[in-house]
Amino acid sequence: MTIVIKDNLFYIHTKKSSLIIEERNGDLLLKHLGRKVESYHFSNTVFEKDHAFSGNPAAANRNYSYDTQRQVFGVHGFGDFRTPSLILQHDNNDLTQFKFKKAKIIKGIVKAQGLPNPHTEETAETLALILEDDLAKLRMIIYYTAYDDSSTLSTFIRFENLSDQPVVLHRALSAMFDLPASNYDVLTLQGAYAREKTVRRHRLEQGFFKVSSNRGASGHAQTPSLILTEHDSNESYGEALALQLIYSGNFQAFIQKNQLNEVRLGIGLNDDNFSWELRAGECFETPVALITYASEGLTDLTQESQEFIKDHIIPKNFAAQERPILINNWEATYFDFNRSKLLKLADEASNLGIELFVLDDGWFGNRFDDNRALGDWFVNEEKLGGSLKDFIKEIHAKGLKFGLWFEPEMVSIDSELYRLHPDWAIQTDKREHTYSRNQLVLNLANPDVVAYVKTVIDDILTENEIDYVKWDYNRNITNIGNGKTYLETQMQSHAYMLGLYDIVSYLTEKHHRILFESCSGGGGRNDLGMMRYFPQVWSSDNTDAIARLPIQYGSSYLYPVISMGAHVSAVPNHQMGRKTPLETRGHVAMMGNLGYELDLTDLSEKERRIIADQVAHYKKIRSVVQFGALYRLINPDAHSNEVAVQYKYDNQVLVTYVRLLSTIEEMETTLKLKDLDEEASYILKETGQEFSGAELMYAGLTVDMPQGDYLSKQYYFIKK
Numbered sequence: 150m151t152i153v154i155k156d157n158l159f160y161i162h163t164k165k166s167s168l169i170i171e172e173r174n175g176d177l178l179l180k181h182l183g184r185k186v187e188s189y190h191f192s193n194t195v196f197e198k199d200h201a202f203s204g205n206p207a208a209a210n211r212n213y214s215y216d217t218q219r220q221v222f223g224v225h226g227f228g229d230f231r232t233p234s235l236i237l238q239h240d241n242n243d244l245t246q247f248k249f250k251k252a253k254i255i256k257g258i259v260k261a262q263g264l265p266n267p268h269t270e271e272t273a274e275t276l277a278l279i280l281e282d283d284l285a286k287l288r289m290i291i292y293y294t295a296y297d298d299s300s301t302l303s304t305f306i307r308f309e310n311l312s313d314q315p316v317v318l319h320r321a322l323s324a325m326f327d328l329p330a331s332n333y334d335v336l337t338l339q340g341a342y343a344r345e346k347t348v349r350r351h352r353l354e355q356g357f358f359k360v361s362s363n364r365g366a367s368g369h370a371q372t373p374s375l376i377l378t379e380h381d382s383n384e385s386y387g388e389a390l391a392l393q394l395i396y397s398g399n400f401q402a403f404i405q406k407n408q409l410n411e412v413r414l415g416i417g418l419n420d421d422n423f424s425w426e427l428r429a430g431e432c433f434e435t436p437v438a439l440i441t442y443a444s445e446g447l448t449d450l451t452q453e454s455q456e457f458i459k460d461h462i463i464p465k466n467f468a469a470q471e472r473p474i475l476i477n478n479w480e481a482t483y484f485d486f487n488r489s490k491l492l493k494l495a496d497e498a499s500n501l502g503i504e505l506f507v508l509d510d511g512w513f514g515n516r517f518d519d520n521r522a523l524g525d526w527f528v529n530e531e532k533l534g535g536s537l538k539d540f541i542k543e544i545h546a547k548g549l550k551f552g553l554w555f556e557p558e559m560v561s562i563d564s565e566l567y568r569l570h571p572d573w574a575i576q577t578d579k580r581e582h583t584y585s586r587n588q589l590v591l592n593l594a595n596p597d598v599v600a601y602v603k604t605v606i607d608d609i610l611t612e613n614e615i616d617y618v619k620w621d622y623n624r625n626i627t628n629i630g631n632g633k634t635y636l637e638t639q640m641q642s643h644a645y646m647l648g649l650y651d652i653v654s655y656l657t658e659k660h661h662r663i664l665f666e667s668c669s670g671g672g673g674r675n676d677l678g679m680m681r682y683f684p685q686v687w688s689s690d691n692t693d694a695i696a697r698l699p700i701q702y703g704s705s706y707l708y709p710v711i712s713m714g715a716h717v718s719a720v721p722n723h724q725m726g727r728k729t730p731l732e733t734r735g736h737v738a739m740m741g742n743l744g745y746e747l748d749l750t751d752l753s754e755k756e757r758r759i760i761a762d763q764v765a766h767y768k769k770i771r772s773v774v775q776f777g778a779l780y781r782l783i784n785p786d787a788h789s790n791e792v793a794v795q796y797k798y799d800n801q802v803l804v805t806y807v808r809l810l811s812t813i814e815e816m817e818t819t820l821k822l823k824d825l826d827e828e829a830s831y832i833l834k835e836t837g838q839e840f841s842g843a844e845l846m847y848a849g850l851t852v853d854m855p856q857g858d859y860l861s862k863q864y865y866f867i868k869k
């Protein structure tokens with residue numbers, strides 16, 4: 150049984166974790182969130198002591214204070230002085246006292262309307278905890294869903310205005326938990342443009358720590374997630390808990406350790422640029438959050454999260470589909486292309502065994518540079534030397550699939566769309582625009598704009614045989630001010646996201662055979678909200694293989710490897726100026742979904758041979774990379790000159806080892822592989838050598854880098 154209600158206790162069990170909540174005098178108190186506890190007689194003591202300057206809701210009991218109880222949502226105003234998870238303005242104040250009314254167990258999942266949700270799952274079970282504030286006439290329903298194949302729970306909150314007056318939400322987090330005091334570390338995925346998803350770990354001290362975005366997108370510099378782990382945990386030891394938000398806009402994820410060592414963890418919408426009015430009878434639903442627990446270290450957490458996302462978030466038809474090896478013309482040509490250049494590139498790609506040709510930015514309107522034409526989604530036939538249909542036909546005739554770049558949420562001032570609808574851009578009355586890449590953002594909070602974007606992109610996808618779409622987004626949102634009132638403007642950022650999800654759910658459902666890859670100048674919107682519709686993400690504009698190692702490490706920390714696009718590009722690298730051997734560029738890109746982004750018509754014979762071998766080899770190993778379990782053997786932290794990763798899938802094991810800087814005297818590295826079958830034999834494909842599982846795990850595999858221009862080595866084993 151997944152969800153059990155016994156007396157005043159609610160037990161929600163997953164494969165390996167439990168969430169247990171107690172109802173006491175109408176309050177919901179967290180008894181446990183962590184390792185699976187099968188006992189139905191859970192009666193942990195809660196922290197009941199008279200603490201000076203804490204408020205007591207019942208005069209008769211000085212020991213009971215909201216300030217010291219572990220809760221699953223937090224309100225202010227009644228003696229809990231920690232950061233609240235909810236602020237709801239009604240009458241002349243924003244204090245609420247929600248009291249438990251009833252609970253329901255629902256088969257399957259309940260969906261947050263208009264937002265990205267995990268897939269429908271009949272074997273899942275949902276607990277709905279229904280609370281009301283009788284005075285303010287407000288209802289709150291907290292949903293927790295457990296899945297029978299996973300240690301991840303999903304949760305969101307619904308608010309209903311039962312009064313006859315409008316009320317306004319100023320903060321509405323999706324999940325909040327007060328956890329027992331302990332010696333914790335916090336792990337986040339932060340970074341910057343071209344340096345996305347840097348894994349950061351620090352000790353949790355008294356105070357408040359928050360990662361957030363107010364950019365209108367999740368952003369390059371932070372990920373909507375937060376991991377709490379035991380201070381002494383490592384890849385294979387210790388408990389860890391991850392909160393993640395299935396949302397692509399403004400978010401916050403925080404952790405607070407107060408003066409009593411109590412730890413509060415929360416995730417949800419950012420309250421910067423957010424308010425939401427609920428008129429009489431209306432309701433509001435928060436984005437969905439995920440809660441993943443692992444008991445055996447950080448690799449365990451990664452695998453739990455990756456599997457949940459693969460099985461329950463990524464569009465089902467692509468979660469189990471091998472991804473094509475692509476050539477993208479961006480770093481090969483930038484805007485400077487014509488038909489013959491593109492066809493030569495496609496010819497070479499096809500000769501090398503590449504499977505998909507992607508035509509990037511510059512094929513439409515007057516788009517000869519990045520100062521114009523966004524919004525003008527009609528092909529520039531002069532530049533392309535004919536119609537898009539004919540061009541695609543030629544690409545298909547070469548045995549390649551065809552992919553096309555779009556940036557549908559944007560408009561250039563110098564465009565027909567802007568000349569026609571200047572009011573469609575996000576802007577503040579009477580003030581100058583703020584530019585970024587010389588472009589503006591369309592106001593997707595306006596239903597007319599949503600309808601237009603849907604139609605214009607749908608038409609191109611319907612009229613042309615397109616196999617893949619790259620959906621780009623190259624600036625963040627400023628000048629928010631399209632509302633008629635301040636409140637309407639405060640609602641604009643979240644309304645934008647609802648508009649975006651309306652567009653992408655419509656297009657990806659209607660064109661479900663098309664592989665959509667999301668991009669925002671690389672990983673500027675690499676989050677679960679986009680991944681629900683877009684099975685692949687362009688992880689970074691930084692294509693330098695060595696710089697990619699920490700980016701790919703962070704990108705796969707919680708998200709599945711199959712979501713990660715990774716390309717081999719030219720040397721010197723266009724972003725970093727570094728020269729890395731082609732073999733190593735290949736090995737690093739093969740740690741994700743392999744692609745190429747360089748001028749293939751300008752290769753030496755040797756380079757051509759190496760690439761053809763890489764492509765043929767990747768076709769053999771891609772199932773282990775894309776569907777396999779990931780084990781981190783050596784991480785790219787500040788002190789390490791090496792990175793090693795293992796993948797395991799069915800009878801295949803792949804190990805990739807990369808040295809960041811070459812060393813004059815080669816140091817020895819021995820890698821102890823993980824989770825093999827001790828008794829079984831593993832054949833190293835390259836040499837035919839046979840190893841026992843026990844030998845590879847306990848004695849280890851000593852890296853033998855060939856002499857010469859090498860920085861990396863790959864080992865591919867098949868279990869006999």
Ligand code: DGJ
Binds near residue numbers: 623668669670671690
């Ligand atoms: C930013 C993307 O990240 C690049 O890959 C490329 O598509 C450019 N935009 C095109 O403008």
